[in-house]
Each structure stands twice: as C-alpha cells, then as structure tokens.
Amino acid sequence: METEEKKIYTIEDIARELGVSKTTVSRAISGKGRISQATRDRVRAFIKEHDYRPNVVAKGLAQRKTYNIALLMPKDYVATEFLFFKDCMNGICEMASSYEYDIIISMIDGADVSQIQRLEANRKVDGIIVSRAVVSSKVQKYLKNCKEPYILIGPSSDPEVPFVDNKNQEAGKELTSIMLMKGFRNLALLGGNQSYNVTGSRYQGFLEAHEEMGVSVNENLIFMDTDNQAAVSDAVKRLLEEGADGIVCMDDVICSMCLSSLREKKISVPAEIKIASMYDSKNLEYNNPPITSIRFDTVRLGKMACAKLLNILGEKPLEDTLTLNYQVMLRESTQ
Structure with a gap:
C-alpha cells in the first residue's frame, strides 16, 4: 500500500482553506499588523496541524535577503588552532540558526580576496564574519570598501571596524x-x-x-x-x-x-x-x-560576533548586549 504524499502548504493554500486573504495569513505568522486574536489563533492552529514552514527562499526574495552569513577562516591555520575555531564556529552557528540564518564557510588564503569578491558579486551572503584579526590585513581593507556588513573576531585599532574580542x-x-x-x-x-x-x-x-x-x-x-x-x-x-x-x-x-x-x-x-x-x-x-x-568562553565569543552582525543586519538579538568575561585558573605550575 502506497503512503499518501504529504501536502506542502503555501500561504496562498492556507488563505484559500481558511477563507481569508494572504495578507491576513502573513500577519498571523509574523505577529505584525492588525487582525483579530481569533483569526490569528485560527491561522496558527491550521499551521501547527499541517506543519507549515515558511519558505526561507521566498522570504529572502521578499526582503532582499539571502539568510546566509559567510564565515572567513584562515587557510593557513594549524591543527593546534582547531579547537579554538571549532568552539567559535559552534557559537556562530548556534546564534545564526536561532534567527534562521545559515553559515557559509570560506577559506581565505593570506591576502587573496577573490572568494570575498565572488560572494559579494553573486549576492550569496548578507554579511561576513572574519575569524582572525591580522595586522594590516588586505582582507580587512577590502571589506571596509565593499558593500557587505561585516564583523571582526579579534581586536582592531580602527574605529571604523566593528569587532568582538576577548579581554x-x-x-x-x-x-x-x-x-x-x-x-x-x-x-x-x-x-x-x-x-x-x-x-x-x-x-x-x-x-x-x-x-x-x-x-x-x-x-x-x-x-x-x-x-x-x-x-x-x-x-x-x-x-x-x-x-x-x-x-x-x-x-x-x-x-x-x-x-x-x-x-x-x-x-x-x-x-x-x-x-x-x-x-x-x-x-x-x-x-x-x-x-x-x-x-575564555570561546563559544560565547562566536555567539557575540554573530549577534553583533545580526544587529547590523536589522535583527535584535539580546546577546548583543552581553559582555565577555574570563577566569584566571590558578594551578600548581605557579605555586
């Protein structure tokens, strides 16, 4: 016996089933706009029953967003740095996911900015996180002049460069x-x-x-x-x-x-x-x-970097207001 294929509903389908306008459905989903509570509850109950999920691509087109964030990783990182980058990446991915953004990882080779140029030209991302702050970086200079919002992980003496850093x-x-x-x-x-x-x-x-x-x-x-x-x-x-x-x-x-x-x-x-x-x-x-x-809390560092970028992109993450702290772990080697 063949299993009946589950129907994937669109906003138009929901509106037709409930006898309301597409605008009303959109307002019920977003929580914005004036509609009655009864109508809002009715739309949300239908959505829950039929497991409706908004089309992120369509949402992105409507808002002129890709819902992608680029994470630039140094191609020359060594194996001993892996744990730092892994923890930082975990924090970035966790924060991005909670706001329905995905992460695109791009490995950058020294001063080569060709991959960033391609991301920008093809409009693949809404913003960029640079995972290592390098003195006199050609990458940073390029980002300052390009259209994509970005955030740096690490210190910067340039007041025009947005960054997040451990203390x-x-x-x-x-x-x-x-x-x-x-x-x-x-x-x-x-x-x-x-x-x-x-x-x-x-x-x-x-x-x-x-x-x-x-x-x-x-x-x-x-x-x-x-x-x-x-x-x-x-x-x-x-x-x-x-x-x-x-x-x-x-x-x-x-x-x-x-x-x-x-x-x-x-x-x-x-x-x-x-x-x-x-x-x-x-x-x-x-x-x-x-x-x-x-x-240091490296996972939190990643979360903070992503939260600050999301703030630039128009989201309102609460984590953007938190501070990064550290602990001095006194152990036997200095006794």
Missing part, C-alpha cells in the same frame, strides 16, 4: 600581575605571531602589569614569534641563561612547546621555574603539573 589585554595584565605579586621579578614572555592583533593585546597587558607594579621589564626576556618548537627551545635556553624566575606564554600551544623543552632539559616545574599561559586548554589543565592559565 586579552585585561586578562594578560591580571595574570602577569598575579605572578608579580607572588614575588617574581624576572619574568620571561614567550609571544606569538606578531602579525596577529591578539599578540599585541597580550603583550600590552604584560607591559601594563609591570608598569603598575613598578617592576622593570627585562627586554632580554621578551621573545616574539615563538610559534614553532625550534624558536621556543632557543628562547627557553636563553631565558634560563638570563636567570628567569618565571615564564608567561601567550597561548596554550606555545606553553605546551615550552613544557616539552623544559622536560628535555630536565628542568622541574614548579620546583625550578614557574610557568603560566594566557590561554587555557584541556592539555594544560590535565598536564602534570596543571598549568595556571586564563580561561
């Missing part, structure tokens, strides 16, 4: 201040890629903590672009020769490489040197010993 500078300052208050006076800093704006934010927090505590920064203990094992190993060798009493790493990846180098040299943490990270991860939490780190 990296404030958190970096607090973590460094805690270590200085513990009596460390010769802190080393292992920094990340200087082309990323977040590196500048965390470095500024490190400097501000020293200035506020009246402790001089030892320039011989500042190491930037330590984004590979060779660079980290060289930095660890030099900071030990310089007599560093503590190490602050800008992120969990650098910290993991630093721990590996210290183990190679048979340097015990925290007995012989203390170490902390400006970004937490499960690896650092479950390390032996567990590493003092800053915990």
Whole structure:
C-alpha cells in the first residue's frame, strides 16, 4: 500500500482553506499588523496541524535577503588552532540558526580576496564574519570598501571596524600581575605571531602589569614569534641563561612547546621555574603539573560576533548586549 504524499502548504493554500486573504495569513505568522486574536489563533492552529514552514527562499526574495552569513577562516591555520575555531564556529552557528540564518564557510588564503569578491558579486551572503584579526590585513581593507556588513573576531585599532574580542589585554595584565605579586621579578614572555592583533593585546597587558607594579621589564626576556618548537627551545635556553624566575606564554600551544623543552632539559616545574599561559586548554589543565592559565568562553565569543552582525543586519538579538568575561585558573605550575 502506497503512503499518501504529504501536502506542502503555501500561504496562498492556507488563505484559500481558511477563507481569508494572504495578507491576513502573513500577519498571523509574523505577529505584525492588525487582525483579530481569533483569526490569528485560527491561522496558527491550521499551521501547527499541517506543519507549515515558511519558505526561507521566498522570504529572502521578499526582503532582499539571502539568510546566509559567510564565515572567513584562515587557510593557513594549524591543527593546534582547531579547537579554538571549532568552539567559535559552534557559537556562530548556534546564534545564526536561532534567527534562521545559515553559515557559509570560506577559506581565505593570506591576502587573496577573490572568494570575498565572488560572494559579494553573486549576492550569496548578507554579511561576513572574519575569524582572525591580522595586522594590516588586505582582507580587512577590502571589506571596509565593499558593500557587505561585516564583523571582526579579534581586536582592531580602527574605529571604523566593528569587532568582538576577548579581554586579552585585561586578562594578560591580571595574570602577569598575579605572578608579580607572588614575588617574581624576572619574568620571561614567550609571544606569538606578531602579525596577529591578539599578540599585541597580550603583550600590552604584560607591559601594563609591570608598569603598575613598578617592576622593570627585562627586554632580554621578551621573545616574539615563538610559534614553532625550534624558536621556543632557543628562547627557553636563553631565558634560563638570563636567570628567569618565571615564564608567561601567550597561548596554550606555545606553553605546551615550552613544557616539552623544559622536560628535555630536565628542568622541574614548579620546583625550578614557574610557568603560566594566557590561554587555557584541556592539555594544560590535565598536564602534570596543571598549568595556571586564563580561561575564555570561546563559544560565547562566536555567539557575540554573530549577534553583533545580526544587529547590523536589522535583527535584535539580546546577546548583543552581553559582555565577555574570563577566569584566571590558578594551578600548581605557579605555586
């Protein structure tokens, strides 16, 4: 026996079945416009009974929207960054879905803007989320001059660029201040890629903590672009020769490489040197010993970025008004 195919209703079908106008049905669905409560309830009961779902394509055409948002991901991201991007993407997708938007992922190769040009030319998206803030980015410069609304994840010194960011500078300052208050006076800093704006934010927090505590920064203990094992190993060798009493790493990846180098040299943490990270991860939490780190809510960061873009697009997400916070997780590595 063949199953009868379920009918897919349109607004016109509903209007005809109920003997009302299409405008009345539209007003009942949207909740806008003047119709009686009885008529509104009657339309909604019919919709529920027949599992009517608005045609997003038709809705988009009527409102000149695609209901798509582009998420620009860096093609050069490394495997160790995957968890950050995954959590951030989860937050973006969750927020977009709640407002009936879909996410189109586009991998951007350095300064190549051809994919963005194609998205814009073909009117495939209503807005763009840029997932990494890069200093002097050609992508950012292009977006400022194109017609598509966009939001940046990460800090920007340009007042014309809308962005959402964790409190990296404030958190970096607090973590460094805690270590200085513990009596460390010769802190080393292992920094990340200087082309990323977040590196500048965390470095500024490190400097501000020293200035506020009246402790001089030892320039011989500042190491930037330590984004590979060779660079980290060289930095660890030099900071030990310089007599560093503590190490602050800008992120969990650098910290993991630093721990590996210290183990190679048979340097015990925290007995012989203390170490902390400006970004937490499960690896650092479950390390032996567990590493003092800053915990950010990356899923919420993604939600906030999407909420701000939706606000620009005319939606009114409540999440746009929320703030992003962090926690300093004090663990055995700085005891």
